[in-house]
Amino acid sequence: MLELEHVSKQVGANTHINDVSLQLHAGTVNVLLGPTLSGKTSLMRLMAGLDKPTAGEVIANGERVTGVSVRKRDVAMVYQQFINYPAMTVYENIASPLRLQGASSATIDTEVRKAAELLKLSEFLDRTPLNLSGGQQQRTALARALVKGAELVLLDEPLANLDYKLREELRVELPKLFAETGAVFVYATTEPHEALLLGGHTATLHQGRVTQFGSTIDVYNRPVDLQTAQTFSDPPMNTICVKHAGGKLDAAGSDMGAPIDSQALGEGEFTLAFRPHHISLSQTEQYRIPVNGTISTSEITGSETYIHINVGQSHWVALTHGVHKVHSGDAITLYLDPARYYLFAGKDGALAQTPVKTAKAA
C-alpha cells in the first residue's frame, strides 16, 4: 500500500503538485488521468522517490519513505518511450532485474519464460530489442517491470507510442497481469477511454491537483465538479448555462425541462451538462426536450455519426447511432432527456445533481 499525505512539489515559482493525498492499495490499478502538464509525471516521480516533495509525506506499507532514494525503494517503471538495453537479447533484458537481485539461474529462467509467455514474447527471446516492432519492444519493457516483482509499478503513458489496435489489445491484457502480481499499479494516461478500459481506480488531475479519486466508473458517473467531468469526457461534455426557478430549467429563454429533484437542487444558476451520446435526433418518451441549433460539421465513423452543433453561444457534439448525412449550416432540432442531466453549481462548478440512471447504479 502506498499513501501520499498532503504532498506538494514546488519548483521555483511553479507549483507542480498541489496538496495531493491518495491511498493506493496493493493489487489495484490506479489511473492518473489528465492532460499534458497536469502533473501526472511529477506525481509519479514523487511516488517513486525520484524527487522529494517540498511538503507532505510518502508512506509505503506504513513506513515513511519521503525522500528515500528510488534505489532503496522497490519500484519498477515503464515509460512512453521504449526503454530496453539495446545490446542484450530480449531474454537478458527481462532477466536483468532478477540478475541484479541475485536470483538463481533456475529461478530466472522460470520467471523470464513465464513473463514472456504472458506478454507473447516467447518466440522473440533470442532477438535484440532493435529487431522488434514497437509493440514487442514495449512488451519487453513491461515484462521486465513484471518480473522485478516490485511493490510499486509505475507506467507513464506506456501505450501512447503504439498503434491503435495494439493499444486496444494490451489494454485488455494489462489489468489481468496487474491483478495477478499484487503490486500497487499506477498508470498515467491522457485518454478517458483508456482509463475506462483499465477500470480500477482513477485520480483525475488538473493543474497539479487531484480533483477526485475513486473507482473509475464512479468518477466517470459522478464527477465532483465540472472540471473533473471535462477531464473525464472524450468528446467533451456538452454544457449550457441555465437558471433554475419554479421547478424549471431555463437556458436564455428556452425551456430545458424540469430537474430530477427540483427541491433538493434549490433555485439559482447552474451549468447543465450531458454526454454527447445522450442526444436524440428524434423525439421519444425519454428524449422529449427539444433544442434548436445549427449544424457546424459532421463526422461519420461507419456505425455512428458525430454531429457538431452550435446552440446559442455553446458548441455541442452529438454522438448518434447510425449514419446521418447532414449539411453544415442547416438548422437541426435535438431532443434531450432530463434524466440524463448533470447540474453543476454556477460559481465553483461543484456537482449539484447526478442523472437518474447513474444515481441508481450506485
Place this chain on the structure above:
Amino acid sequence: MIDKPVNHKAWFFVFPVFLLVAISAIIPLMTVVNYSVQDTFGNNQFFWAGTEWYEEILTSSRFHDALVRNLIFSGIILLIEIPLGIAIALSMPRKGIWVPVCLILMALPLLIPWNVVGTIWQVFGRADIGLLGRSLAAIGVEYNYATNWLDAWITIIIMDVWHWTSLVVLLCYSGLVAIPEPYYQAARIDGASKWKVFRYIQLPKMQRVLLIAVLLRFMDSFMIYTEPFVLTGGGPGNSTTFLSIDLVKMAIGQFDLGPAAAMSIIYFLIILLVSWVFYTAMTNFGIDAPEKEVN
C-alpha cells in the same frame, strides 16, 4: 529539479573532484591574488602593496598594446573560423560511407599538440629552407615572418585556422545532423531557397552548438601562447607579443611577480566578461524577452 531525495553517498563521489579542483584551481588562484596585492624584494619578504600593481598594469601602454593585439587576433579568428566551420559542416555528407572518412579527416588536426603545429609552420614557412617560404620566394612574393609583422600575423592566423576550424566543423555538424528530416521537407514544400533553409532552420537549430564553438574558440584564441612563442617569440618587434607572452616575460623573464599576478587576474576577468557577453547575446538571439520557452 532542485531538491532530489538526499543521498549522502553522493558526497563521497563528489569529494575527490572537489579536492582536485581545489588543488588545481582555487589554491593557485588564491596564491596569485595574494601575489597581486604584495611586493617583494626577495628573501621571501612581502609587503602590502594594495591596488598599486593593478593601477600600474591598467595604465601601462605595454598592457594596452598587448590587449588590443589579443582582441584583434580573437576577432579575426572568430570571423574566419566560425563562418568557415559552418560552411564546411554544411558541405559534409549527412549519410553514407563518406561520413566517417570526413569525420576522421576533420579530427586529425585536433590531435596535434600546439607546439608541434608551431614548429611545423615555423619550418614550413622559413624563407631559407621551408617549402612554403621557398615557393613563395620563387614566384616573387616577399615573405618573411621573422622580419615582417604582417607575414608573422598571417602565419599565426593560418596556423590557428588550420588547427582549430575542425572543432567548429565537428560541433556544427553535430548540430546539423540532429535536425529531423521533416524540417527540410517542409522547407522544400514551402519553396524556401537554400539560404532561407540555412537562415530559418539550420542556423536556429545550431544556435546551442554555435554558442559552445564561439566560447571555446574565443577563450582559446584569447589565450594564444605556444604558436607565436615557437614561431617568432613575440616578434618581429612586439608585433605578436600577446598578453600571454607578455605575462610570461614579466613573470619568468623579469621575475616581477606582483605586476604579473595583477595582470593574470585582469586577464582572467576580461575573458570572463567577454565570454559572458557572448553567452547572453547568443542565448537571447531569436527569443522574445518576456516569453521564453513555455514547455
Place this chain on the structure above:
Amino acid sequence: MAQITLDKLAHSYLAKPQNDADFALKQIDYVWEDGGAYALLGPSGCGKTTLLNIISGLLVPSKGHIRFDANDVTELSPENRNIAQVFQFPVIYDTMTVEENLAFPLVNRGVKRSEVNQRVNDMLVTLDLKDKAKRKARGLTADEKQKISLGRGLVRYDVNAILFDEPLTVIDPHMKWQLRTKLKQLHEQFGHTMIYVTHDQTEALTFADKVVVMYEGEVVQIGTPEELFDEPAHTFVGYFIGSPGMNILPGAVEQNTLRLADQSFELNKHYRSLSGKLEIGIRPEFVKVTDAAGAGSSGVKMQVNSVENIGRHKIVRGMVNGQAIDAVVDEDANVPADAFAVFDKSRFNVYEDSHLVRAES
C-alpha cells in the same frame, strides 16, 4: 486542387526486387477525386507512409506513374508538385512569428506584399490565431504549432493536395477533437484534396469520405466508413475497424442456410456454393446478450468472462461454443449470469479464405 491518379504504382526499397514479398507497396491502381478527403489506414509497416511519400515526391516509385490531373509528376520533386504536408511532429520556423510563418511560403513564391498580408490575415482568423500573430512560434502549444503547419499549406490557395502524416499524434485528446473538427471545416470551406495517413481508425473514419485500408503493403479495401463497417472486404478489415473488432467465427453456409455455433440461421439471401476455409463475421454491436426468456429459440448459450463498463456502453467478453466472442451492450443493460447471445442475422458476413463473399440475391 487536382485529381490524383495512381497508375499501376508499386514500390520496393530493394534495388532488384525478386518477388512480391520484396515490395513495401504492392501494385495499386486508383484515382483520388479532386476535392476528396481520403485516409490511408493501417498498422505500422503496412506501406501507408511509403505511398504518402510517393504522392508527396519524396520517393520515386519503382514501378508505375502518378499523375496530378493530366500531368505526370512521377519524377518531380516535392517543391515542384505544389503540395502541402503536415508532419507527425509540428514543423515550424522557431525564430519567426506566427504571422511570418504563415507568410513564408507566399514570400518565397514572390507574391505581392499587400496580397500576402491579406491572405495571412484571413488565415489567422480562420485558424483562430489572430491574438497570437506577433508571438514567436516556438513558445506555442503543440496544437497551435500544428495549426500553423497546416496554415502554411492553406494560405497558398492553389495547392494540388494537402498531405497529413499522423498529424494528431502529439496532441492531447481534448485538443484532438478541436483540431479534427477544424480540419473537417477547412476541408468543406476550401475544398482541397486531402490525404491523411494514420493508424487510428477513429481519425481515419471521421476525417475521410473514403478510407484506404492497407495491410502488408497491399490495399485490402477502399470504401466509405459505412462500407468498411458494414461489409469489410477482408477479415483483417473487420478486425482492424471497430473497437472491439469484428467477431470472426468458424461456420458454414449452404444456399440460404448459415450454420454458426451449432445453430442454423435462415437468411433471406442466397450464397453460391463455397469451398475454401469458411468464416462468419459479426460485429459486437450486432450481438445481443440476454437471458433465456429474452433469447427465445434463436439464442446461443454464452459463457460471460468479463463485462467492461466503459461509460458509453459495456463490452461483454465471453465464449460461445468454445469460441471467444465480444458483444457491445447498452450502458444501462444488465448482463444476466445465465446469458444467451442473440445474433442479428441480417448482419452476418461470410468469408471464404479471409475474403468477403457476397450473396447472389
